[in-house]
Amino acid sequence: MRDPGIAARRLREEGILKGLTLLVLVLAAAGLSLYRFRIDLTRDRSFTLSPASRALASILPEPVRVTYYRSAALADLHPGIRMAQDLLTELEARGSGKIQVLIRDVPDKPGRLEALGILPRQLQVESGGEARIATVYAGVVVEYLDDFRVLPSVLGPERLEYEVVKAIRSLTSGVVxxxxxxxxxxxxxxxxxxxxxxxxxxxxxxxxxxxxxxxxxxxxxxxxxxxxxxxxxxxxxxxxxxxxxxxxxxxxxxxxxxxxxxxxxxxxxxxxxxxxxxxxxxxxxxxxxxxxxxxxxxxxxxxxxxxxxxxxxxxxxxxxxxxxxxxxxxxxxxxxxxxxxxxxxxxxxxxxxxxxxxxxxxxxxxxxxxxxxxxxxxxxxxxxxxxxxxxxxxxxxxxxxxxxxxxxxxxxxxxxxxxxxxxxxxxxxxxxxxxxxxxxxxxxxxSGDDLPLPSAGAAPRRLRLPEEDALRRRTVFAVYVFNILVVPSLAGLAALLRSARRSRREREGRAA
CATH class of the missing domain: 3.40.50 (Rossmann fold)
Known part of the structure; x- marks a missing residue:
């Protein structure tokens, strides 16, 4: 038979442990509300801000507003849009209230944006299984007091931190x-x-x-x-x-x-x-x-x-x-x-x-x-x-x-x-x-040495053929064979396998 004293002591210990756990969670939540803690798990540290960006708040006499205008459908169609938004959000988090970031959909009449210098561009998108050309907008306006700078085309995080920091410094110094x-x-x-x-x-x-x-x-x-x-x-x-x-x-x-x-x-x-x-x-x-x-x-x-x-x-x-x-x-x-x-x-x-x-x-x-x-x-x-x-x-x-x-x-x-x-x-x-x-x-x-480096890893890459002529010819021939013969053959083989599997299931169904 279980000793009632031991059982009561275990209940008290469990209650104390639960209370301490709850206290730790409350203190952690309070600490996270006061101090932001983020971990950048990307391979090239895409969302780790440079020292120049982290120090912006200390040199800003007045708040800066950064507005990212993008077509509403772009966030779903282009992965770079979400990454750019995340980077700007990180910049705001490090701004100690001095940097305000707004994400805005492009209005139905984008004349004001075009007057600022954010111009439309054509992108090929897929919708309903069909490719089409869409006219989209994606640009950033950096405002300080009664002046502003415009980044006319922002479709991803490449160079974004660099350009925003440079724009803020230019605005606060008043020097072009x-x-x-x-x-x-x-x-x-x-x-x-x-x-x-x-x-x-x-x-x-x-x-x-x-x-x-x-x-x-x-x-x-x-x-x-x-x-x-x-x-x-x-x-x-x-x-x-x-x-x-x-x-x-x-x-x-x-x-x-x-x-x-x-x-x-x-x-x-x-x-x-x-x-x-x-x-x-x-x-x-x-x-x-x-x-x-x-x-x-x-x-x-x-x-x-x-x-x-x-x-x-x-x-x-x-x-x-x-x-x-x-x-x-x-x-x-x-x-x-x-x-x-x-x-x-x-x-x-x-x-x-x-x-x-x-x-x-x-x-x-x-x-x-x-x-x-x-x-x-x-x-x-x-x-x-x-x-x-x-x-x-x-x-x-x-x-x-x-x-x-x-x-x-x-x-x-x-x-x-x-x-x-x-x-x-x-x-x-x-x-x-x-x-x-x-x-x-x-x-x-x-400029100073502390400007954040533009992202070299994310810059557009050129597709280059081998330099040696013989290897270049073999590569071109291999690509030709792959596209003309291998890809259609694989597609045909997949269709045959699918047809055979369907026929087998039909026979099994009739036999049952």
Missing amino acids: PVAALRDGDGDKDPEGDFRLLRAALVRAGYEVRVSSRGTEVEPDVSVLFILGNAALGEVDVDYINRYLESGGGVFAAVRGVLVNPDRNLEARPLGPDPFLDLLESYGIGVRRELVLDTSSLSVPFQVQGPDGRTTYRYVRYPHWVSVDRENVDSSHPAAAGYSGLDLYWPSPLEISDRAGPGARILVRSSTRAWRQTRDFATAPEEESRYRDEEEATRGQYVLAAALPPSGGRKGRLVVAGSSDFLTDLMGMSESEGNALFAVSAADWLC
Whole structure:
């Protein structure tokens, strides 16, 4: 027989344990209401905010409102929308009441949004088993006091934290960064030949203006783009050097070999060049050579046939180097958020000890690149001579580098060994990632080191075929066979198996 005293003691102990458990749960709930605790389980830490984002509340004198406008159906149709909302919610949670995030459906009459700069875009969606084209809106408005900034297209978390933090800093400081474009080759129009670059900078929040050769760099310029170097004289170089020494940021897109499209792509190495001499004094040498790479673009060239008619012929053109993700240092802010980069007629760079310990290589060619050092063959009819120096010069070469302030130079410097890759040629070759690379570099050149890095892991990836011709042909053939033979055969086999299973069940039913 059970002792009544023991039973009573156990009941008291169970009551005490239940009470302590309830007390712990109440205290935990109270603590979670006062202190937010979140765990980011995503592989690339997509929802872990940077120190700059977590510190925003401490630098905000007044609250900021962030409104995410998106078409109502988008959250169900596009997974990136929900991820963007979650990231903004995390930002609000870290804002200590200083950051208000609103999620709003696009109104039936979106004229106000379009006036702000949130424009419609076309997306292919599936509904009821049918694919259709839907007109949707997705953009962010960041408001502070009586001013605002607009992120016109936000379909996912990529670059969202980066852009929102940059917009908030711009609003609270009241300063609009200025990007000045200076044509250094003398054969281009900064207004007409760099429209895609200008548009990307404007979308990123920059005021864009032209900086003419032979003039001093205006003191309010945040970043100066030197677009070419063949026509820069001593006066220009002196002005640029003074701007760098005073703390200005410079993006230099330069060349060591001049390729003239108006003379059938005639190429010649540059002679003495004051601006290249300045770069060498900083520790970045630009060789008077061309880098060619098996990782390259196919380019349509206009050719005349035997009958005199003009046609277009696509040529695998190793002078237009297509840079793969693994050859970009996306851990550096100037190259973060890589989404493709193509360099036209690039020259190799050499980094010397004068660049200092903080110098970083941003972009390299593939290991299957080579150089042309003499007798430059660049025209399509010279295709047989493209690889004359391949065996002697095969290797990997530096194509872009970044220098932090050093010595008497207070400004930052980014150098790319191609003076044409930021022209509107990028539209023809579908290389709009070049402009995004320039924007990332510009942000680093005129901003602090603590800006959150744009998400490189989530950037759009290019589908690339193997570089080796034989392997490329085998891959194309395998894909062809898979799509034309294997997929239909599997579909037919599945249909036969399903039909056989149904027939068997019918026979079993009749037999029963």
